[in-house]
Amino acid sequence: MILLKRLIKLSGIPNMLAHEYFGIDLEIVWKTVKDDLPILKKRLL
Numbered sequence: 001m002i003l004l005k006r007l008i009k010l011s012g013i014p015n016m017l018a019h020e021y022f023g024i025d026l027e028i029v030w031k032t033v034k035d036d037l038p039i040l041k042k043r044l045l
Helices: 002-011 013-019 026-044
Strands: none
Touching: 002 013, 002 026
16 A cells, blocks of 8 residues: 555656646655655566
């Protein structure tokens, strides 16, 4: 369930990056890259 919530959260990132140029919190983006993407990578591979 936690992974599903994280995937749903991650799925909105491309849209946010494409349309909210000045509303992007780089700390949140970096935290996602650092904390969530390695977990996703392990699950997918």
